[in-house]
Amino acid sequence: MAQVLSPGQVLEAPVPKKEDDEWRENLNVRMICPDCREDPPDLYEDHASGDMICTSCGLVLSQRNIDVSSEWRTFSNDDQGNDDPSRVGDGPNALLNGAQLNTGIAFGEGMRSKDLHRAQNKANTDKTNKGLLMAYKQIGALCDGWQLPGSVSDTAKHMFKDASESGLFKGKTQEALIAGCLFLACRRNQVPRTFREVTDLTRVSKKEIGRIFKTLEDFFRKREKERANGDGTAMIGGGTIVTQEAYVGSTQADPSDLCNRFCSLLEMDQKATNVAIQLAAKLKETGGLAGRSPLSAAAAAIFMAGHLMDQPKSAKEISGVAKVSDSTIRQAYKLLYQDKDVLIDADLINRGVNVEKLPKPA
């Protein structure tokens, strides 16, 4: 703000308020040698003895300084002459056994490092981590193939570790166990996949996945019960992971969950998708199609919604996505058509569905 001064008046610096002073750090304090009072001071910090020394007169200004610089030297970037800012490596991976603080000999040139590397590898008795790493890699690749979020692959990895440590799945192949864990992990993370989809992805038969899935579910349920009976801190199988969340048994797939995904694969718009979801939810309420698989219920709901919203998909198209035969879809649709007056309520009609467009089931 501009200030008008009368002739001869000197502008005085505003006096800082007392409360301002109290907390303000005094940045004017500098260390200079009290003997030679040289400014700027020429001080040297001797890290070996922890002394601060004035190089002009040799006076020791302070003793037992704490060295806050890196406690090691780096050799990787000697030629660039810059400091390596990284101080430590990764934190321990809870998905692996042990604290992973062991030293590994690099496979490099000279100094017989190749031989040493090989010898260390041979002597390394901890083979379990190697097997786990292989399985994790496979789980990660499968999840990537489906473009699943990281939470699913993490859940699957935890499940795999717990399950393989339990020793309950000795006779099963690793592929089958991975498929079962993946299936359960998808359900737990509310991105359910069907048995058939898991079979297509992992090449493990539907029967085998079903069997593994049952055993896995029993195993996790039982473990949860044990934990509930104990003091809640039970460590199972000496593992380092204790999942905080309680294990929730999976329920049957919800047709309305499936609708969302299938409609997107069929390139139906959001309006039609919502109609299909609502139809599927209504189906659950009315109990129509009870006893049929959620897959065929979802497929039939999509078939109906497509026609209602003027984006008809043939039973064949839907069967390609939902992996149920087109005759099953047609049969389920027949039952849906009978209940159409109940299923298509006022809310749906307000959304602009056209009941006239529904084809008569053959």
Ligand SMILES: [Zn+2]
């Ligand atoms: Zn001095």
